[in-house]
């Protein structure tokens with residue numbers, strides 16, 4: 155080794171070791187200067203703290219400690235009295251003050267931020283930037299109005315939402331057009347979705363379950379997020395581990411009191427051999443979870459068709475799949491019977507214990523649409539799903555389904571779902587497939603949802619022009635077991651299989 159080292163000659167391309175000097179410790183004077191500089195910067199940055207402190211220091215110096223203590227006592231007492239006797243006026247003034255300070259901070263960084271985002275104009279030899287408008291405080295940040303320059307479009311601002319968030323040190327920024335040359339930038343400094351969301355308490359009475367507002371979690375603005383289920387088929391799209399389970403269970407849980415009292419009937423389909431839905435089996439009036447012989451391995455895009463053909467040839471029919479086809483046929487028959495009876499009398503179904511709302515819950519829809527193994531059963535299942543999705547809303551037969559891959563090849567009738575949830579998705583293009591064209595540009599960055607935030611999603615809500623970020627409440631296994639015990643379906647119509655694997659009436 156020593157010989158090798160002695161023979162070593164540096165050659166071109168060899169790594170070169172450069173002798174570096176240890177950085178010198180700054181001198182005391184330099185450190186004092188540095189800290190004074192920091193203090194000054196802090197004083198300029200936070201004038202609402204530095205100005206009163208400076209005033210106190212001046213009084214103390216000019217008049218001594220006793221007058222200072224007196225002034226501080228009087229000011230504190232005045233503030234306490236004001237807060238106690240005129241809380242509204244105190245809050246308003248405090249708010250105005252905070253808002254003014256925020257505005258000052260935005261104004262200070264406005265020009266560099268606009269120039270950096272390439273939203274300036276050099277008209278007449280002068281740099282012009284969009285005008286900073288009203289700044290209002292929200293629960294989790296600020297809303298900043300912006301007056302666009304001539305020729306600018308809201309889209310240009312939407313494209314730079316991330317840059318604004320970084321420039322103004324916010325967690326997120328979303329941009330909305332206010333029309334007539336103005337946009338609003340909504341900055342979020344605190345994320346209410348960052349921690350796991352607790353489920354809302356359930357009503358004691360099934361009649362109190364509001365089908366038009368099922369509480370499922372929180373919105374990004376900290377308000378409760380509710381889902382209007384009546385008249386809607388719901389699609390939950392998200393890659394593996396995105397948290398589809400918490401949305402499915404959130405809906406089931408919110409419906410549970412109405413299930414046990416008979417106003418709602420749940421039909422469960424879990425192709426993953428019951429891994430997801432079997433916890434709550436007693437809640438379901440109809441239930442199917444396949445078994446090892448009927449669950450094909452998921453195929454890749456390329457060999458999917460070939461594999462399906464092979465399997466079909468190998469396996470022309472399958473009893474478990476036939477039971478699934480039967481369950482879907484039964485849902486269609488029930489729907490058509492209701493439609494016939496509604497003809498000429500009513501246009502939408504009102505759930506009652508005699509005619510409950512039927513909700514078909516499907517854990518992985520791709521199994522039903524892309525991986526079926528029998529040609530005839532495949533057709534039957536496909537036809538039933540299409541019928542349910544196209545005609546089921548008015549007669550109260552709804553589908554709530556989860557899917558990992560929202561592409562047309564996997565889910566040909568995606569557009570028949572009238573409410574779609576975009577959870578964490580693998581590709582940016584998938585966002586628009588789920589939420590509609592332009593949703594990603596309008597802020598639905600479902601492909602950027604962190605893996606550490608399962609249960610987070612984007613939805614398009616009624617009356618909200620931009621997609622809204624939401625997080626479903628987390629429902630643990632113990633709570634699911636408790637739910638199944640407390641809210642069993644009143645009369646299971648027919649279980650496809652019981653635990654022994656035998657058909658049950």
Ligand SMILES: Nc1ncnc2c1ncn2[C@@H]1O[C@H](COP(=O)(O)OP(=O)(O)OP(=O)(O)O)[C@@H](O)[C@H]1O
Nearest residue numbers: 350393394395396397398399400608609626627628
């Ligand atoms: N709302 C939530 N809040 C916090 N954690 C959650 C939430 N939803 C899911 N999780 C966590 O993420 C994990 C994956 O969730 P889940 O099994 O529901 O994903 P999935 O989308 O159904 O995945 P797959 O398609 O593979 O079945 C859960 O085990 C749980 O730990």
